[in-house]
Amino acid sequence: MPNILYFRPEDLEQYIVRFLTSCKVPADQARTTAEILTMADLRGIHTHGITQLHVYYGDRLRTGLIEPVTKYAVVQETDNTICFDAGNGLGQPAGVHAMKACLQKAAEHTIGVATVRNSNHFGFAGYYSMMALEKNMIGVSLTNSQPLMTPTYGRECILGTNPISVAVPTDGKRPFVLDMATSIVSMGKIRIAEIKGEQVPAGYGVNAQGEITTDPSTIINEGGLLPLGGTDILSGYKGYGLSLLVDILSGVLAGARFGTNIGRRISPVPTPVSVGHFFMAINIEGFRPLIDFTSDMDALIGMLVDSPKVEGQDRIFIHGEKEFEKAEEHRRSGVPLPVEVVEKLKAKGQETKVPFDLTPLG
C-alpha cells in the first residue's frame, strides 16, 4: 500500500461539487468553491485544498454555521468601490463575485476596490489576485482570519495569519504571484508537523507564556504563531504590523469582524467566523503602456534570477514560480494525497452519504 495516492484534479473537483451540492450549495457556487480548493492542491498548497473540505466547509455547512447560499448583497457602491455582504455564505463565491466587480471597475476607472463582510474562509488568497492576470491587471487579495497569532510582547492570539496576495502580469516570464501569510508559517504547517510527530524550527510559535517552543501541540493548543520576523530582535513587529494592516482593510474597512471578535474554529461554542475580504485591481494602462510595464517586469525578474547564488543553491525563485511548476507536475502526475487523507475522505463520505469512490491513478 503506497503512502501517497494520486488523483485526477477533475475527479477531485467533481467530487467536491457533488459533496457541496448535497449540502444544498447551489451548483454554480459549488463549482466555484470546488475549483478553488482543487487549484490549491494543484499548486501544492495542500493546507488549503481538499483536506479542508470536511473539517471546515462540510461540517460548518451541515451544522448551519455557514449558509449554503452565498449572498452578493451590495452595501455601498461608487465608481471605484463596492462593498458586499456575503450573508455568512461561502467565501469562495463571494470572493470571485467581488473580484469580478473589482476588475470591471478597474477596466472602466483604472482602479477598483471591493470589500466583503459577513463571509467565511475563502481558500488560498492567490486565486483572487490571479484573476487579474487574465485582464493584464495587477490584483490584490487580502482576508482576515481567526486569531492564531500573538502580537509582539503579547502572549494571547489576537490576530490571524491574515494573508497578503498580489499578482502582477509579465511579458514572457511567469507572473509574479506573492501569496503569503503574515505569520512566519501558516498553522497548517504546524499541524503537519504534529501529525508527523516532528518538532518545528524555533521561532515559528510560542507557548502560553509567549516563550518560543518547538513543540507543535503546544503551539496549537496553548500558544500561538509568531508574526513574520519572529521576536522583537529580528523585527517581528513588522509582521505583526502587516497582519494588523490586513485586519484593518479586510475587517474594519469592510465592516466585518476583526481581532478576537472573529470566531475561532475550535471553540467551546462554535460560532460563524464572519471574516472579511479586501480586493483591489490596478489597470496598468492608466499608468503606462502595458507592453512597457510587462517588459520591465521581465527585466526585473531577469536581474533577480540571473544574479549569483549562495553556495549550495542553483536557483533564485520568483514568487509563485514554485507553485506554477507544481501545478504543471500535478496536471501530469495527478494530485498527491496522503493515504490518511484519503481514508478520512472515505469515512466522511460514508457518514455524509456522498461516497468518496474515486479511482487513484496508476
Next chain:
Amino acid sequence: MPNILYFRPEDLEQYIVRFLTSCKVPADQARTTAEILTMADLRGIHTHGITQLHVYYGDRLRTGLIEPVTKYAVVQETDNTICFDAGNGLGQPAGVHAMKACLQKAAEHTIGVATVRNSNHFGFAGYYSMMALEKNMIGVSLTNSQPLMTPTYGRECILGTNPISVAVPTDGKRPFVLDMATSIVSMGKIRIAEIKGEQVPAGYGVNAQGEITTDPSTIINEGGLLPLGGTDILSGYKGYGLSLLVDILSGVLAGARFGTNIGRRISPVPTPVSVGHFFMAINIEGFRPLIDFTSDMDALIGMLVDSPKVEGQDRIFIHGEKEFEKAEEHRRSGVPLPVEVVEKLKAKGQETKVPFDLTPLG
C-alpha cells in the same frame, strides 16, 4: 562636554531651509524638505533626519546629481490616478505634491493613486501616508531605493530596503502608522553599529558569499541586508517578496528605475538614483460611515494593547505609537543630536558657507 546636544526643532528646520536655498532649491521646496527631515528627527527616526542633509541631499545638489528645482510634470492622468515626473528633483516636494493630488482624487472619487518617476530619496515614508490622516483617510506610501538587499538564495544586492508605510485614522486613540523597511533593519542601523564599533545581531545581513555575518563593515562594504524573515527557514522569501512588490509598484508601474538600475549612493561613478514612489489614498466614507470605522479601529487597538503581556514586558505597542511619544518628548526637550553629528554639520557648514551656528538648548 556632553555626548548629546539638544536643539529646538524650529531652529534645525530653519537651518535646513537656509542650506537648501543656498543650493538654489526654491524656498517652498526647501521648506517642505526641511519639514520632513526635521519631522524624522522629532519622531526619533534619526537615520532619515538632518544626518542625511549633506551626505545625500547637499552633496548631490552641489555636484548636479540632484536638480535643485523639482518638477511636477504630469505624464498621465485619470479620475483616480496621476503619474508625475519629478525631473530628478528632490523626493520630498515631489512626494508631497503627489500625495496631495492623490488625496484630492480620493476626496472626489473614493480612491486616489499617484506615482512619481525620476525622483530621489524622499525621506521617511510615513510622512506621506500620514498626510491622509488630516483628511480622515487611509494613506499608503511606498518607494523603491538603491540595491542593498540580497534575494533569498542570492548573494548580490538586487533590491532596496523598499519601505511600506500605511497610516489609518482612529477615533480617540493614536492613529496606526506602519512605516517599515522590507529588510529586517535599515542600512542606517548597520552604520550606527559600525560607528559605535559594535557587532549586529546574527540575521541582519550577510557577507559577499551570502553567509550571515555580525560584522557591520562586511555587511556595508561587501555583502548586504537580509529581507524581513531572514533566511529561508524563517520565511525570508516573504520579506524578499514584499521588497520586490514595492519595487514593482514604485519602480516598474511608475516608469522609474528599478532593481540594479537604481544608482547606488556609493559607486565609482555616482549617478542620479532616479527612484520612484507610489502613493494611495482611500476615502473611508466610500466604504462605511467614518465614525463606525474609527470606533472599530479604537476597539481593535484596545484588544491588542489590553491583552496579556509576556513576562518582562509591560506594553504592547501599536505601530507609530513610539514615534508619536518620541515627537512629544522631543518637542519638550529638543531634538537630540550626538556631538559628532553636530561637529560634522559645523564642518560642512563652513565648507559650504552656510554656518551651522545654532545654540543648543540648556
